[in-house]
Amino acid sequence: MKDAAGALTEAASPGGSRTPDWPALAATGLLGAAVPQEYGGGGLGALDTALLYEAAGEGCADTGLLFAAAAHLFACVRPLVEFGSERIRKALLPALCSGELVAGNAMTEPDAGSDVSHLATRATKVEGGYLLDGVKSFVSNGPVAGLYVTYATTDPGGAYFSTTAFAVDRNSPGLVVGPPMEKTGLTSCQAGRIAFTRCFVPDDRVVGSPGQGRLVFETSMEWERSCLFAIYLGQQERLIGQCVQHARERSQFGKRLADHQAVADRLAGMRLRLESGRLLLHRACAEIDDGEDASLWAALAKLAVSEAAVATALDAARIFGGRGHLTEYGIEQQVRDALPATTFSGTSDIQRRLIAREMGL
DSSP, rough: OOHHHHHHHBBBBSSOOOOBBBHHHHTTTTTTSOGGGOOOOOOOHHHHHHHHHHHHHHHHHHHHHHHHHIIIIIIIIHHHHSSHHHHHHHHHHHHHTTSOEEEEHHHHTBBSOTTTSSSOEEEEEEEEEEEEEEEEEEETTTTOEEEEEEEEESSOOOGGOOOOEEEETOOTEEEOOOOOOOSSSSSTTEEEEEEEEEEEGGGGEESSSSHHHHHHHHHHHHIIIIITTHHHHHHHHHHHHHHHHHHOOEEEETTEESSHHHHHHHHHHHHHHHHHHHHHHHHHHHHHHTOOHHHHHHHHHHHHHHHHHHHHHHHHHHHHGGGGGSSGGGGHHHHHHHGGGTTTSSSSHHHHHHHHTTTTH
16 A cells, blocks of 8 residues: 555544545545446455455554445445446446545434344335435444435335335435434544435436345445455554554563463464454455355454454453553554444344354254
8 A cells, every 4th residue: 555654644634533534535545446447446356455455454543534435435336336327337436436425325224223124214116216215324424425325115015125225415305414423433434314305316326226225235245244344454453563562562570561471372362363354354355256155254254353353452452451541552442443343234143143044044
């Protein structure tokens, strides 16, 4: 990532809760990495994209900033690449890659978090398009986005084909954007509610075909559960490096922390979790690049890496002791940024269900 560190530093404005500088983020290649070059992207596959995000996670301590970029790319831009019409691609992808246009992922609802198969948001067919009615919650980048990739029920009795995906402009009549939610972690990625009240979306803004919403969402989740979590591989690498340095320099009971067996064992466990998760994540990305069904590997990778991120952040806090609770060392922030990893993109329990299903149970 040439000049990436400087660009990432520029991308986050100073202060406790940061607003990303999207053009600066685009300069790192993160916003369009997995978009074909003809639309202004980097033309990378899943594995190379994951390596880019992993390097960013190691070099940038603001995990929320990287999460904002990843939510933009994997949950919103990738669906347009794979399922959008040529008209949508030409109209939207260049601006999304350059940071001129920011995308928000609008799937979760107040009563539909893990269970995305029963969406209360409805899309009613009218002449020339659809009318959307409903509320979306925890919309990543929601307060600042100019475009929303959202999902609504179009056929309540359609089972797998009951939902449809849409690309909705922020200035669409009937769309109201709520204020940023107050969060303890990933604060540089603003999240909020959006509400649709008879919001008209033209036919040419349907992503894929009517009824393909679940397929669009599941495909984006394969990318998100693999590539996005490369951020947390980088975070773990960075934390382990900090802990190793601290263990070498800090002494207690007349010897270095590194010479205490309990500390050395803890660090060995941190490295084991990191490398195990990395292998699973790279396998998931390789399956995507080979055009294979990556559902199993993406679920395994997401579960392993997210659980490892939390465990490693907590271990870092233990190794730093009292200093781990001081903001100047940044460890407590890493704990708060790691905790949501086991919830978004499907909880750990959901990943276990997906794995069991892939095993034929």
